[in-house]
Amino acid sequence: MSVGSQPLATNSIAADETVVITHEDVDRAHDRVRVSEARARRGFFPGARLLWLLVGPGVLVMLGENDGPSMLAYAATGAKFGVGFFLPFVVLTFVMAIVVQEMTVRLGAATHRGHAELIFDRFGPFWGWFSMIDLALGNFLTLITEFIAIRAGLGFFGVPPWMAILIALVILYAALMSHRYWTWERITLAAALFNLVFIPVALMTHPHWHAVRHAFITWQPMPGFNKDTLLIVLADIGATVTPWMLFFQQSATVDKGLTTKDIRFGRIDTVLGAALATAAALATILATAPLFAHQMGADNFQAAEFAQALQPIIGRFGASLFALGMVEAGIVASITISTSSAYAFGEVTHKPHSLNLPMGQGKAFYSVLTLCAAAAAAIVLIPGLPLVYVVLLVNVVAVLAMPPALVFLFMLVNDREIMGDLVSPPWANVLSSGVVFILTSAGVLFGISIIAPNIFALLGGK
Amino acid sequence: MAREETQNLEADRNLVLSSLEHDQLVRAKKHHIPRRILKGPELAILWTLRIYLIFMMAVVVYQVWTAAH
Numbered sequence: 048m049s050v051g052s053q054p055l056a057t058n059s060i061a062a063d064e065t066v067v068i069t070h071e072d073v074d075r076a077h078d079r080v081r082v083s084e085a086r087a088r089r090g091f092f093p094g095a096r097l098l099w100l101l102v103g104p105g106v107l108v109m110l111g112e113n114d115g116p117s118m119l120a121y122a123a124t125g126a127k128f129g130v131g132f133f134l135p136f137v138v139l140t141f142v143m144a145i146v147v148q149e150m151t152v153r154l155g156a157a158t159h160r161g162h163a164e165l166i167f168d169r170f171g172p173f174w175g176w177f178s179m180i181d182l183a184l185g186n187f188l189t190l191i192t193e194f195i196a197i198r199a200g201l202g203f204f205g206v207p208p209w210m211a212i213l214i215a216l217v218i219l220y221a222a223l224m225s226h227r228y229w230t231w232e233r234i235t236l237a238a239a240l241f242n243l244v245f246i247p248v249a250l251m252t253h254p255h256w257h258a259v260r261h262a263f264i265t266w267q268p269m270p271g272f273n274k275d276t277l278l279i280v281l282a283d284i285g286a287t288v289t290p291w292m293l294f295f296q297q298s299a300t301v302d303k304g305l306t307t308k309d310i311r312f313g314r315i316d317t318v319l320g321a322a323l324a325t326a327a328a329l330a331t332i333l334a335t336a337p338l339f340a341h342q343m344g345a346d347n348f349q350a351a352e353f354a355q356a357l358q359p360i361i362g363r364f365g366a367s368l369f370a371l372g373m374v375e376a377g378i379v380a381s382i383t384i385s386t387s388s389a390y391a392f393g394e395v396t397h398k399p400h401s402l403n404l405p406m407g408q409g410k411a412f413y414s415v416l417t418l419c420a421a422a423a424a425a426i427v428l429i430p431g432l433p434l435v436y437v438v439l440l441v442n443v444v445a446v447l448a449m450p451p452a453l454v455f456l457f458m459l460v461n462d463r464e465i466m467g468d469l470v471s472p473p474w475a476n477v478l479s480s481g482v483v484f485i486l487t488s489a490g491v492l493f494g495i496s497i498i499a500p501n502i503f504a505l506l507g508g509k
Numbered sequence: 510m511a512r513e514e515t516q517n518l519e520a521d522r523n524l525v526l527s528s529l530e531h532d533q534l535v536r537a538k539k540h541h542i543p544r545r546i547l548k549g550p551e552l553a554i555l556w557t558l559r560i561y562l563i564f565m566m567a568v569v570v571y572q573v574w575t576a577a578h
């Protein structure tokens with residue numbers, strides 16, 4: 048952290064102060080040594096190794112946001128509107144996500160502090176606690192929807208709900224068992240890459256490539272402007288940028304130990320993640336586009352129902368891949384979202400918060416992480432759960448959290464006292480403030496559409 | 510044995526101090542960053558946020574109440 052090139056006095060360690068080294072520091076130092084060694088060498092392979100060492104938070108956050116509800120939103124988009132306007136539109140939403148997430152990389156690398164911690168310290172306890180509680184509540188409700196997706200996806204294979212939930216929790220716990228950020232990150236990345244399973248599924252439907260090319264060039268055919276279209280537009284925007292992403296990527300950047308020298312790779316990581324997530328999202332739209340061609344109503348389809356509807360078109364194997372993709376989306380999101388809650392809790396309460404912590408030193412961190420996931424999983428097993436109501440609450444809480452999170456992000460990244468020379472340049476501020484305005488407006492409109500659907504009925508549609 | 514542990518500790522300490530920036534040390538993170546002094550436009554933004562939150566919370570309470578009935 049710096050003021051220009053001068054370190055902030057409050058955060059430096061005085062020469063006569065005893066430096067206490069923790070287990071977390073040692074693990075992070077080992078990771079940094081490998082980065083330094085790779086950086087010291089020239090050539091393609093050391094460069095590729097450096098990229099391999101530094102990618103992670105960006106790919107995880109982008110593929111993590113391709114979660115159960117998001118993939119359902121993309122599937123619904125393809126089934127309701129087919130190939131057309133929404134293909135380039137989804138690409139645009141990921142471009143907006145890059146603009147927002149890049150700011151979290153810079154903040155994390157420059158300050159070595161998480162998003163919740165910075166809000167708490169710079170804007171006071173009210174906003175700090177509000178951010179943490181709002182995030183925790185939103186994350187908890189979102190976790191419920193992830194386990195619903197996992198249950199529905201594995202239900203396609205006849206797996207009973209309790210076993211589906213147990214499998215998900217075992218995977219989440221297995222990733223944590225190493226008590227090492229690096230190992231956790233690689234395990235979760237491997238799981239997240241399975242999100243790309245939607246690409247072969249899309250290819251199995253034999254997409255009309257001429258129509259795809261036409262859609263990207265002309266943004267046509269445009270859907271009619273009515274309530275249904277507006278809701279899908281807002282849902283697709285909501286599927287791309289959500290509050291937990293800001294908190295997660297900044298905290299993961301800090302936990303990984305990235306510094307200002309690594310910002311370029313942090314940006315590459317974010318763009319790479321967005322590219323992979325865009326490919327998976329577009330593939331999902333293309334995969335369900337045949338349902339639009341067959342005029343199959345998919346308004347209230349869940350994960351397994353989409354797979355069943357696609358089975359006559361892509362066969363049992365393709366439908367199974369689709370269902371597995373939904374399961375993966377839920378599992379990876381449950382890992383990353385519960386981790387973001389644990390990070391935020393530790394940052395606001397100033398308790399140790401790192402995936403490098405041994406269990407004994409990180410009891411609070413690991414307890415929050417596992418309890419959030421376990422409680423959300425248990426709720427999904429309650430018979431007669433009002434799922435629609437849970438989804439509604441998720442959206443409302445997300446609407447509540449998004450504007451403050453974005454405004455604080457914008458203010459922090461322009462805070463010269465903590466960012467020094469890494470504050471956003473004017474052109475970047477114009478771009479990011481435009482994106483912040485669009486995302487905030489979309490979130491508010493989405494909230495209104497859920498709370499008062501009759502207002503949007505004036506536009507037409509159902 | 511004790512000498513070996515001491516050497517390991519010293520090696521870890523050297524590794525950490527040579528590889529991490531001071532701000533990255535867990536010890537350094539225990540220090541709070543000073544609170545930001547907010548000026549006119551920033552205060553206005555935060556008050557707008559507060560009003561927005563009160564409005565949205567009322568909407569959430571109304572929504573929960575409606576659903577419960």
